[in-house]
Amino acid sequence: MRFFVTVCILIGVMSCSDQSSDIEPCPITVDSVSIIDTLETGGTTYYLVHRISGWSDKTEILELYNDKPVFDNCSRSTIEPLYGDSLEMTQTISHVYLNLNNKLFELVYIKGEPDKLHNANLKLELK
Numbered sequence: 377m378r379f380f381v382t383v384c385i386l387i388g389v390m391s392c393s394d395q396s397s398d399i400e401p402c403p404i405t406v407d408s409v410s411i412i413d414t415l416e417t418g419g420t421t422y423y424l425v426h427r428i429s430g431w432s433d434k435t436e437i438l439e440l441y442n443d444k445p446v447f448d449n450c451s452r453s454t455i456e457p458l459y460g461d462s463l464e465m466t467q468t469i470s471h472v473y474l475n476l477n478n479k480l481f482e483l484v485y486i487k488g489e490p491d492k493l494h495n496a497n498l499k500l501e502l503k
Contacts, residue, residue: 402450405431409451411444415474415500422474424500425457436463436495438472440481463495473503 413424420442427437439445439457447453459481463469467485475482482503 400450405429406449407451409447410496412496412498413500415502417474417476417502422458422500424472424498426496426498427451436465437461438463438481438483438495438498440474440500465489468494469498471501472498473501475503 408428410426411423412426415422415424421444423441423444425439425441425445427439429435429437437460439460441453441455441457443455445453445455445457461481461483463483464485466489468488468490469483470486471482471484473480473482473484
């Protein structure tokens with residue numbers, strides 16, 4: 377009986393393991409990603425993505441894409457963001473600007489810590 381159980385466990389573990397060397401496995405903690413805003417200008421739609429990374433000490437990141445990102449089950453996108461910036465969690469973001477003339481992605485902060493949902497509701501503005 378023990379032999380049968382051991383064989384079943386080994387088969388289960390081997391069938392669940394990824395045998396492909398082309399695909400990198402997911403990390404232990406998978407980021408949470410969501411498209412929180414879009415902005416269309418000059419025939420291009422820009423996508424503002426809010427990413428939360430980490431286990432207990434979470435890092436919040438804003439990413440900007442010029443094509444709609446599609447994320448796999450590991451929160452990886454098939455395209456690279458144009459810009460990305462970690463957020464200062466001791467301050468509140470008042471504006472997120474896309475400055476096309478200077479090719480900048482600008483975050484404007486004000487004093488005070490943001491509430492829990494603030495960063496997930498930010499809007500992308502053209503400057």
